Amino acid sequence: MVPAKNSRLAAHLARHGKSGWTTFSPDVPFTLLYLPDRYDRAAIVAAFLPYYNVELRTGEPPDLDRLARKHGGHIPQVVQLIGGAGWHHPSLPVRGGPALQGALLVDDFAGDLGADLAVEFSAAFQRRTGRAPSTAAAEARDAAALLAAARTQAVSAASTSPRAALRAALAHARLDDGACGPAAIAPDGELERTPSVLEVQGDALILAP
Numbered sequence: 001m002v003p004a005k006n007s008r009l010a011a012h013l014a015r016h017g018k019s020g021w022t023t024f025s026p027d028v029p030f031t032l033l034y035l036p037d038r039y040d041r042a043a044i045v046a047a048f049l050p051y052y053n054v055e056l057r058t059g060e061p062p063d064l065d066r067l068a069r070k071h072g073g074h075i076p077q078v079v080q081l082i083g084g085a086g087w088h089h090p091s092l093p094v095r096g097g098p099a100l101q102g103a104l105l106v107d108d109f110a111g112d113l114g115a116d117l118a119v120e121f122s123a124a125f126q127r128r129t130g131r132a133p134s135t136a137a138a139e140a141r142d143a144a145a146l147l148a149a150a151r152t153q154a155v156s157a158a159s160t161s162p163r164a165a166l167r168a169a170l171a172h173a174r175l176d177d178g179a180c181g182p183a184a185i186a187p188d189g190e191l192e193r194t195p196s197v198l199e200v201q202g203d204a205l206i207l208a209p
Helices: 007-023 039-051 064-070 092-100 116-129 135-156 162-171
Strands: 032-034 078-083 104-107 183-185 196-201 204-207
Touching: 039 078, 039 092, 092 196, 092 204, 116 135, 135 162, 135 183
Parallel strands: 032 078, 078 104
Antiparallel strands: 104 196, 196 204
16 A cells, blocks of 8 residues: 555545545455454554455455445455454454454463353452453463373373373373363474464454354
């Protein structure tokens, strides 16, 4: 959206003046836009996109006739917004308004939207600290549970080298359930788990279908 680098935009602004910024139909070469920022700043960035006529997926099927009329006869690319754990805040839908409807965010910890253990952990953490747990807090809880399970397995192995037994148990450790869901140590030593995908719907976050 820089006139000096976009001859079509420059010509449009020459014909329509400042109002051309709100009537120009941009060429969008992507279908997904990841905004790696906090919820408050991401909401501000997202709000600018419709101003520049970038069409965003709202969760509802797009009205192709309306889009064609708005964009001079052609159907523009509809873009899916997506964010990470920094987006996971209850005020995100209100801050983002219409621009963030249908946006997706990926987080290891779904909080109150997660399974039973996630809900129980959220409630216990809230009672103890007076605030909702962060993803890091949930991950720390699961890491401690994973280590405890490995230690129990190492002790039952009755090895002459407790350190080696714990190391071996950790290399194959798994958690059938956790605040962030099931997890396991992969052969390469990395932690494997399936993250939660949340969607902005109305003034709330829901688990994406």
